[in-house]
Amino acid sequence: MIEMRGVTVRYGDTVAVDDVRLSLPTEKIYGLLGRNGSGKTSLLSALASYRRPHRGTVLVDGVEAFENPEVMRGTAFIRDTLDLNDSDRVRSALEVAGWLRPTWDAEYAIKLLDIFELDARKRISALSRGQRSMVGVVLGLAARAPLTILDESYLGMDAVARTLFYRELLADYLAHPRTIIVSTHLIEEVADLFERVIIMDRGRILLHDETDALRGRGVTVTGPAERVSAFAAGHAVLGEQSLGGVRAVTLDGRLDPDEIARGERDGLTFGPLGLQDLFVHLTSQRLEVSR
């Protein structure tokens, strides 16, 4: 179990992570979603013990993680800066990772370089943005660390590279189950890989649930304005729009089939909400004000 207990991270007056409590059972793949500036990277830095929280603690299997060498050896935190020197060659970056990590799989690292068509002789400075991200993925996956954190590791990758990344992530997780936390904006293309999803908003955890529980949560109801309003009464409304006499509302939660049948007889139409739309509705401040 990985636990965050009342973790707060500040930068001066700005509170990036606000009193977060989170319990993460191990050996699952988590997706961390949130808008720009919602505090994802700060949360992950605290989770990986790269940053000491201003308040609160992070416990890995009941042991305080910060400055604990045992926990740190078992933690791979890949952030977009890569924490490498620009003048290093890819090969030497992998060698260093091999010295530092007892779980490092050098053979797998070579296989991943091959899959991503990366040249191990190149210097980090000579790589494109997408290729730097690929090096991050190689360092993250081949580390086989019990806690693997990939922060926006797809940046700059094209669709083919991202597909290869997701494929390898799943294949290697199936062969070597471990805790993997992936932060991303590209919800729709990776959501199928996540067992659980954590949504952050303005430094807080807005939601932490099984990914599958979010599919089909949220429904849009469209029809004559007054009937839609009557139907929506008593439901949590995530968003609404009107055009002429027609109104469309987005409701949170699952509707009872009888309720839908009744609504349909009343001339209302119902549509399910995709994950991306649900995420947008849940984290959109402008819509929240109108709630």
Place this chain on the structure above:
Amino acid sequence: MFHDRSPIYLQIADGIKNDILSGSLREDQQVMSTNQYASFYRINPATAAKGFAQLVDEGVLYKRRGIGMFVSPDAPAKLRAERRERFFAEALEPVLDEAKRVGISVEEITHYLGSRR
């Protein structure tokens, strides 16, 4: 393969039921393991496992310890009976509703069905 408008575990369960009804999965035939299924369809194995667990709960699949999961011998007959029960409410009622909206009478429908025989 999967859409995100309903839980994937339910879509998995429905897919396997359809395979059993169509005969592409037979009685006592072994189904894919959750890991094989997860890697084939590129989904999280816990999600796949939930879909299979649902089918075991419903008696559509049965487990053999250490070997895997198999199609229950009575699954095709049971599923067919269930679907037949739902056919009128779920398949035919919407057709009749639409017919009513556009002004097609029941006589016209029976006439059409008679010509299809």
